[in-house]
Amino acid sequence: MDDAEAMRSVHEFDTYEDVRAALADPALVPELPPTEGEAAHVGASVAWLRASVARFSHGEPHRRRRALAEAELARLExxxxxxxxxxxxxxxxxxxxxxxxxxxxxxxxxxxxxxxxxxxxxxxxxxxxxxxxxxxxxxxxxxxxxxxxxxxxxxxxxxxxxxxxxxxxxxxxxxxxxxxxxxxxxxxxxxxxxxxxxxxxxxxxxxxxxxxxxxxxxxxxxxxxxxxxxxxxxxxxxxxxxxxxxxxxxxxxHLIGLLVQACDATAALVAATAAGDDARPGDDIGAPLARVLRQHPPLRTMRRVAVRPTRVAGRRIAAGDLVLLHVAAAHRAHPVSLTFGAPPRVCPGRAHALALSEGLRKRPLSAFARLHQQATPLLLPNAWDHASAAALAAQGFAAVGTTSLGVAAAAGVPDGVGAAADATLGLARRLGRRGAFLFSVDVEGGFSDDADEVAALAGALYAAGAAGINLEDGRSDGTLAPVELHAAKIEAVKAAAPGLFVNARTDTHWLGLRQDETAARLARYEQAGADGVFVPGLADREGIAVLAATVLVPLNVLYTPTGPTLAELSALGVRRVSLGSLLYRSALAAAVSTATAVRDGHALPESPRPFTYDGVQELTTECRS
Known part of the structure; x- marks a missing residue:
């Protein structure tokens, strides 16, 4: 150890808040390994490689090199x-x-x-x-x-x-x-x-x-x-x-850097999945990846060095000081994973590392799940009956969801109070008989607080042909379900129907309650086995970007006419965009407007051309070539 090494201070952090703050601080960068005695031959040495990649750089070179890595990864879904x-x-x-x-x-x-x-x-x-x-x-x-x-x-x-x-x-x-x-x-x-x-x-x-x-x-x-x-x-x-x-x-x-980092970190993650305490004996799929990352992070301690003076948790850190971030310790006290960094400094290859790990673990990628792992977000229109679902599918939408409001209202019962279970299952069976398109079902909170009952419903929906479900933690009394209760429902559903895509919804923003818990709730649902997470009511761009960079599974948001466009949501990292009850409410308004215009002798309102009688009849055909 030289004199400069011996004189610099070492700072250690092990709480989630402090480690997250340090990872997000642009003044703290990964420590460049010692290069004493190494010749940095251009294009032909490890020392040159370290000096040329985004990982060990900062400022303008880091931005330029990170952009290179992002452009390369953007070519690969x-x-x-x-x-x-x-x-x-x-x-x-x-x-x-x-x-x-x-x-x-x-x-x-x-x-x-x-x-x-x-x-x-x-x-x-x-x-x-x-x-x-x-x-x-x-x-x-x-x-x-x-x-x-x-x-x-x-x-x-x-x-x-x-x-x-x-x-x-x-x-x-x-x-x-x-x-x-x-x-x-x-x-x-x-x-x-x-x-x-x-x-x-x-x-x-x-x-x-x-x-x-x-x-x-x-x-x-x-x-x-x-x-x-x-x-x-x-x-x-x-x-x-x-x-x-x-x-x-x-x-x-940058290509070599990407490959080198995948070499160790991804291999360690795959190995931890099989060897970790959470691997289920005889189960090749093993624990959810989010759980593995939290309990067995590939890097238990991260090393950072200060390129300029800064502060973390009120502690002064001088330029050149070494900072040790104990990620494993931070994970023990908080559910959100820090394995891939923290916004705004998140690993650009995170989605690819997760996909590669899941593939090597032999976790199946269903046709519906695949729609969440593409370059553009899945736009999911929500239907309320057989005709609306079939009409949307006929227009080329890759999948169709159901809207709990539309299904409940069509059955003459209120939404969100657990009264539409029979109508929901009945619609799923009618949609499934066709087998002509992928569909996901909104099941509110599962129509029960008994995890076994929710799992039984999920199994019946999967047997009917559903590719996924939406499962929310909001309650009819305007409160949020306990986190562990909702996690237990997710675990039970995945055990009963492993191939069913579970989109775990939190209503922190929809109800305007405890929004600071959003990331922690979603992290717990990921660890329970959720395949995607849904945050309706979240519409501000910064909040969406931060959450998309925090969660490990695809993020779903609800489209709002006054919010970001589909292209903007894609750039923010969103992987699924739902239309919710928008189509049902629009159709209801169009029906009333048309009827009142005829009654009152007014011109018909400007609207899309209605379906013909025969056109609707065709949508109800049980079998189509």
Whole structure:
């Protein structure tokens, strides 16, 4: 330990509030491992890699590098990664002849790391996924410190594979168009952007527009100015004269960083699922991932260093001080997971890490669940009878929900008081007989406070053909159900019907009660097994963004005409948008307006053209080709 290391102060935090505040503080960044004695050869060393990725940077370089990672991940829907991970497990079992076992049951950690990286590399369409996985595994052992033979050479090989030109199938040997100062061994740009673009034009024009647009999104112009270095060659040390190549090589650097972090963290998460105390004997699916993350976080303690003076929990932290964040201890006292950071500094690969983990754990991804793991949110229109549901499905909506208000009102009973159980189940059975579209059912609070009774209803709905249910913690007297009671209902439902998508709703914002409990309630429902969470009444953009970055399962909000648009909700991280009773109320208003206009001799109100009699008759056809 040098004098500077010995003199700096060390600050430790172990409460949820303090750890969360530290993770969100931009003045505290991940500690860069010691680099004493390491040569930071450009494009060909672990030291260079650490200096080039978002994880160990801050300020403008961090923003630029994070944007690169986000652009790369935006090309890959979590659903695709989930399914690819499931396929790799099935392929491995087929080759080995093993039974249905979790990957971590039959593999040691090194093999599991290889599987994680290879799956991600395949899903990203990277060249030579097996070679990439082997080299990433070597780099990962040195990434957070320590000397590993061959790690620098592995970085160089990865850079050679992952430059934009190499990934596009271009001959890497001639792609960079860089010249070398033979005396100093530095790489410099040799041509202008326009000259280089002209020479690459033929290759670009041979690609479909969509593929070319994807590459541009993942690698902006400055990242596409990539000098070439053959894989085994060791580049020059970083120095003040190296400029454009450093930025150009950030494109492969951020990819390597993504793969390296997935290598250890995701593998540890998958292993913890099978080995942890919450794994159920004989159950391949195991505990809900949210529960595993809370009780067995991949990193129990996170290290941060202050890049400038700051304060956490009233404690002064000087620039250069070390901060230790005991995540596992914080999780013991609070249900919300901090594994992926805290808003506004949340891991950009969180959704993909979760999808990859779930796929490797062999958790099934139903057709309805898949709609929540796509690039755009699921817009779920809510029907109140067979005709409205069939009409919506006929217009191409991927799935249809039911509205408890519409179903109850159509049956002549009030909503939210548990009086519409028979009408709800009856509608589900009518919808299920067709089998022509996916549908989810709003069951209020389950029409009972007995978890077994709620589970029985859920089982009947699943048997009728329902793909999901909405289960709320609001009560008819305007209060909120106890958290543990609602969690018990969710657990019972998932035990009775594991394939049923449970959308756990909290009414903290809908009722205007205890809104500060929202995140904690949703976290507890996730840990009970909820597949999604729903917060009707939440409409402010900042609140939606913070909650979307906090929960681990897809966030559902209720569309409001005066609130964010569908595109804005997508950008905020929302994965499902429900229309609730809006359609029913609009239809009711249109019916009354039309009737009163005819009665009073007025022109019919401006409205969509009504369905024809025959058109409605067609919607009731039991069987359709």
């Amino acid at each position: 979590p659903a695709v990664l989930w399914e690819r991970a499931t396929e790799t497990v099935a392929e491995s079992e087929s080759e080995s002849g093993s039974g249905a076992r979790s990957p971590s049951d039959s593999e040691d950690m090194p093999s599991l790391r290889i599987r994680v990286v290879r799956t991600l590399a395949e899903a990203l369409g990277l060249p030579d996924p097996a070679g990439v996985a082997a080299d990433v595994a070597t780099v990962a052992r040195a990434y957070f410190g320590g000397e590993v033979p061959g790690a620098d050479e592995a970085v160089a090989r990865l850079v050679g594979r992952l430059t934009p030109t190499a990934r596009a199938g271009t001959d890497v040997e001639g792609a960079g168009h860089a010249t070398r100062d033979s005396e100093r061994g530095e790489v410099w740009e040799g041509e202008s952007d326009s000259a280089r673009d002209n020479q690459r034009g033929e290759a670009r024009d041979s690609e479909p527009d969509s593929a070319r647009d994807d590459k541009r999104a993942a690698a902006p112009e400055r990242e596409r100015r990539t000098p070439h270095r053959s894989a085994p060659e060791i580049g020059p040390p970083l120095g003040p004269r190296v400029n454009a190549p450093e930025i150009a090589l950030e494109s492969p650097a």
